[in-house]
Amino acid sequence: MDDAGFDEYVHARLGQWSRVAYLLTGDHHAAEDLLQNALFKLAVSWRKVRIDTPDAYVRKILYHEHVSHWRRSHHLRAEHVTDRLPERATGADVAADTVRRILLRQALAKLTHKQRAVIVLRFFEDLTEPEAADALGVSVGTIKSQTFRALARLREVAPELHVLVKETREVPA
Amino acid sequence: MSDLRELLDGLAGEAPRYDVVPAVRARRQRRIRHRRIAGVGLLASAVIVAVGTQVPRAFGPPGDSPAAQPFPTVWNGCQAQRLPLPAGYDGVSAVGAMDPTGRYLGGGASRGQTSIAVIWDRGGQPRQVPVQGDSVGVADLDATGTALVSSVVDGENVGWIVRDGIAARLPGTDVAVLRFNATGQVLGRIGMRPMVWRDASRQPTPLPLPDGITQAAVYDIADDGTVVGTIHGTAGPRPYLWHPDGTGEELALPEQAAEPIQDVRVGAVYGDWITGAVRYGDSAGTTLLIRWNRATGRQSWWPARSMPDAYGDGIGAGADRFHDGRARLDPDTVHAGTDIELTAFGTGRTLPTAAGAVPPTNGPDAQFAAISRDGSVIGGSQEFPIAAGSEQTIPGAVWWRCD
Numbered sequence: 001m002d003d004a005g006f007d008e009y010v011h012a013r014l015g016q017w018s019r020v021a022y023l024l025t026g027d028h029h030a031a032e033d034l035l036q037n038a039l040f041k042l043a044v045s046w047r048k049v050r051i052d053t054p055d056a057y058v059r060k061i062l063y064h065e066h067v068s069h070w071r072r073s074h075h076l077r078a079e080h081v082t083d084r085l086p087e088r089a090t091g092a093d094v095a096a097d098t099v100r101r102i103l104l105r106q107a108l109a110k111l112t113h114k115q116r117a118v119i120v121l122r123f124f125e126d127l128t129e130p131e132a133a134d135a136l137g138v139s140v141g142t143i144k145s146q147t148f149r150a151l152a153r154l155r156e157v158a159p160e161l162h163v164l165v166k167e168t169r170e171v172p173a
Numbered sequence: 174m175s176d177l178r179e180l181l182d183g184l185a186g187e188a189p190r191y192d193v194v195p196a197v198r199a200r201r202q203r204r205i206r207h208r209r210i211a212g213v214g215l216l217a218s219a220v221i222v223a224v225g226t227q228v229p230r231a232f233g234p235p236g237d238s239p240a241a242q243p244f245p246t247v248w249n250g251c252q253a254q255r256l257p258l259p260a261g262y263d264g265v266s267a268v269g270a271m272d273p274t275g276r277y278l279g280g281g282a283s284r285g286q287t288s289i290a291v292i293w294d295r296g297g298q299p300r301q302v303p304v305q306g307d308s309v310g311v312a313d314l315d316a317t318g319t320a321l322v323s324s325v326v327d328g329e330n331v332g333w334i335v336r337d338g339i340a341a342r343l344p345g346t347d348v349a350v351l352r353f354n355a356t357g358q359v360l361g362r363i364g365m366r367p368m369v370w371r372d373a374s375r376q377p378t379p380l381p382l383p384d385g386i387t388q389a390a391v392y393d394i395a396d397d398g399t400v401v402g403t404i405h406g407t408a409g410p411r412p413y414l415w416h417p418d419g420t421g422e423e424l425a426l427p428e429q430a431a432e433p434i435q436d437v438r439v440g441a442v443y444g445d446w447i448t449g450a451v452r453y454g455d456s457a458g459t460t461l462l463i464r465w466n467r468a469t470g471r472q473s474w475w476p477a478r479s480m481p482d483a484y485g486d487g488i489g490a491g492a493d494r495f496h497d498g499r500a501r502l503d504p505d506t507v508h509a510g511t512d513i514e515l516t517a518f519g520t521g522r523t524l525p526t527a528a529g530a531v532p533p534t535n536g537p538d539a540q541f542a543a544i545s546r547d548g549s550v551i552g553g554s555q556e557f558p559i560a561a562g563s564e565q566t567i568p569g570a571v572w573w574r575c576d
Contacts, residue, residue, distance in 0.1 A: 008476045010194055012459075016192070018188045018190050018191045019185035019188045021188070021191065022184075022185060024379070028189075028191075032193060036193040036196050036200075039197045040197045040200050043200065043201045054279065098182070100180060101184050101187070104184055126178070128442075169216050
């Protein structure tokens, strides 16, 4: 591709967007597909539209792709078990850590895609409510209500993760 | 970090870098081939129109007003014009400075062995800058036409403020003046040491350097006295901001970049905005244009082909080392046809050349020295035949106006 700067941008941000895609889908194959579609759209748009901040642009494509994919194939949504070993886990807490991750993965899978997107936007990407609203193209009020419902749902489906109860209290209504 | 954040971080750690770039590239190539076969071509003008109409404002930082968008719209209709010169001054001329509004341009003109500093008002016939000494140069101008000027008097570098035709010499010896602000505070150097003349009638104050830093470069001073520049330590060059009280802080660079920094420029500070660029030492020479908001602490960046030479509020102008915008050429063998570009951090416009200008064989089509705050006026020079029909060329002062 002759699109100046595209490769450099992707090189710099591929790791972060890979993590976001994985958190959104919970599955490596789905994450790879999602990321590939988002970056392809970015590549097509790279020279044609004015992109103020590439991160915001990719984020919008990624989350919209995620939600629209869900709309098209809601019935295909299922839990997946990764066949790749965790890259970070080391040391004595591996077992407990792994259990917590499995619990979280299962709990996230029980959310709607929009609720899941809100959780990733707010608690992994650490965006503010207005920023999350912008990424999803919804109002700040929707972000607040979706966050509340998502956390309530997590608390309901994964009571073992006590932290989520605490998290609910931390999020302003 | 909350526990939920830790959990999400842990889960995200299971994700490798998905190597989707080859697939994206292949899909892109297939699409291009398909479009070529189908005879679908996009005219450049059509693309430009789309730029102005399709981009939602929502890509800016939430909460900012449209006027505070991180990257302003680039100008479309630009014209290049050679600037008029005083009678008889048929030698080298160039623009070197501009006021933030773009009304006043400062530069130099020559005939034989004589050179003078001049100021153009709206591109009209220039007037000579009345200061003592040789090698007179205009460093900066304000919106009233007051000029910050340098000259050499008895072998010593001297700085002046010229207001209403009256020149006042700045205190200090071996003075190099760089910029001044709307309140008359002057940024410059004594020798190699960055200085600020908070009062143009008094001795300057040195800008303190952080511990371990022995070298600094300064570029601009805001109306509140804030200075922006770069510091050079063992970690290489870093962008830096000096507050009016003399304290300072580094300006954050994009955190994603792990490569060593080869070059940093902090071009301008206007209000809350600071513009600059960074080039990394990787094999691709990755270059990012950066805009910092010093009120919010937010930073926006954009991959670019090259570092601009002149910086406005959010728009820069630079000569690019690419041929036809495609192949990268060795910097030492820049060819004719090299793009000259007005770039608004993410979008670019190739600028026209002035009538009669000759593309040089050993450099870019133009040299840029100054740009207005909004990017609508640019000053610099291009090569022109020394006489009608001559193959020999010399630099001539040119300005570009966009609307």
